[in-house]
Amino acid sequence: MLTRFLEDLNVVGRHDPAAKNRFETLLCHSPLHAILLYRVAHALHTKLGLSLPARLISMLARFLTGVEIHPAAKVGRRFFIDHGTGVVIGETTEIGDDCVLFHNVTLGGTGHHRGKRHPTLGDDVLIGTSATLLGPITVGSHTKVGANSFIRMHDVPPNCTAVGAPAAIVKRDGRRVDEPLSPTRLSDRSIPVAAAGEATGEKA
Numbered sequence: 001m002l003t004r005f006l007e008d009l010n011v012v013g014r015h016d017p018a019a020k021n022r023f024e025t026l027l028c029h030s031p032l033h034a035i036l037l038y039r040v041a042h043a044l045h046t047k048l049g050l051s052l053p054a055r056l057i058s059m060l061a062r063f064l065t066g067v068e069i070h071p072a073a074k075v076g077r078r079f080f081i082d083h084g085t086g087v088v089i090g091e092t093t094e095i096g097d098d099c100v101l102f103h104n105v106t107l108g109g110t111g112h113h114r115g116k117r118h119p120t121l122g123d124d125v126l127i128g129t130s131a132t133l134l135g136p137i138t139v140g141s142h143t144k145v146g147a148n149s150f151i152r153m154h155d156v157p158p159n160c161t162a163v164g165a166p167a168a169i170v171k172r173d174g175r176r177v178d179e180p181l182s183p184t185r186l187s188d189r190s191i192p193v194a195a196a197g198e199a200t201g202e203k204a
């Protein structure tokens with residue numbers, strides 16, 4: 001876990017020109033604090049089955065930093081969040097390595113699915129500020145989603161830039177394009193809530 005901590009610390013210097021040195025970053029970069037607390041909460045939740053202490057740590061992290069990461073979410077290595085406040089990462093979110101999120105990004109559910117109901121991001125994905133991604137969608141590796149974009153139940157292919165609300169692809173494999181996103185195909189882990197008004201007991 002120490003290796004992961006150090007990777008998360010070092011990656012701040014790579015992405016944030018305002019980060020002067022590691023010591024200052026460790027003291028002052030609140031999204032880093034959120035990520036470090038998430039790593040602890042995730043270990044408690046997954047390795048020791050201590051879900052209540054994990055949720056309490058997650059709640060503390062949200063109180064201190066404004067970043068809410070569910071302890072059960074899977075977050076890859078060298079994760080970087082800039083500014084942080086308002087970031088919400090839901091329970092069944094999966095995030096690959098080397099991903100970047102800006103403040104106010106929501107990786108949430110639609111309220112119409114059980115089981116896997118939050119987005120999956122590949123490696124090296126950037127999500128701009130205030131982008132909202134809803135449902136068990138997939139964002140491919142090396143893709144960027146522009147600030148203020150909105151994506152609900154549509155997948156974004158790898159090596160793309162997608163912008164807008166609703167988002168469309170404006171760049172693919174380095175070439176300018178104007179393509180719509182494809183609707184998400186549900187995996188076996190995503191169960192639509194069939195009957196309207198069915199109580200799921202799960203938070204979106």
Ligand SMILES: CC(C)(COP(=O)(O)OP(=O)(O)OC[C@H]1O[C@@H](n2cnc3c(N)ncnc32)[C@H](O)[C@@H]1OP(=O)(O)O)[C@@H](O)C(=O)NCCC(=O)NCCS
Nearest residue numbers: 102127128129144145146147160161162163164170171176
């Ligand atoms: C959309 C975004 C990811 C593109 O980043 P980029 O590094 O320029 O990405 P790319 O080079 O892949 O794509 C840029 C292309 O997309 C086009 N593009 C970007 N936004 C667009 C939009 N809203 N509508 C149409 N085209 C758009 C650009 O014109 C450019 O085309 P060009 O290469 O022909 O000039 C970026 O503008 C963005 O929103 N970043 C988020 C940053 C952020 O949240 N910062 C917060 C700081 S506090």
